[in-house]
Amino acid sequence: MRRKMTPFEKAERAAKRAARRTEAEAKAEASRRYYENVRSIVASGVCPLCGAGLRRNMALLGWWQCEQYGAPEWRKNPEAPDCGWQGFTCPM
Numbered sequence: 001m002r003r004k005m006t007p008f009e010k011a012e013r014a015a016k017r018a019a020r021r022t023e024a025e026a027k028a029e030a031s032r033r034y035y036e037n038v039r040s041i042v043a044s045g046v047c048p049l050c051g052a053g054l055r056r057n058m059a060l061l062g063w064w065q066c067e068q069y070g071a072p073e074w075r076k077n078p079e080a081p082d083c084g085w086q087g088f089t090c091p092m
């Protein structure tokens with residue numbers, strides 16, 4: 001049988017648990033803000049980096065990219081420079 005924890009050990013364990021909870025909540029909040037931000041960008045239909053349009057990449061659920069993303073043959077306008085914006089509107 002395990003020995004009883006001392007008050008100090010109990011307090012230490014509670015503090016660690018609270019720290020883990022705070023960290024998990026912060027991650028969940030950052031994740032929520034990220035998806036909210038991408039959803040508002042997608043709703044606007046405009047790339048936040050270059051002002052081009054956006055298109056959905058059907059390979060993965062919720063994946064959106066700038067129309068100028070990637071190699072020239074993938075871009076809406078191959079003459080215009082490429083843009084690296086992409087985002088997810090929901091967890092994969």
Ligand SMILES: [Zn+2]
Nearest residue numbers: 047050066083
């Ligand atoms: Zn762009």
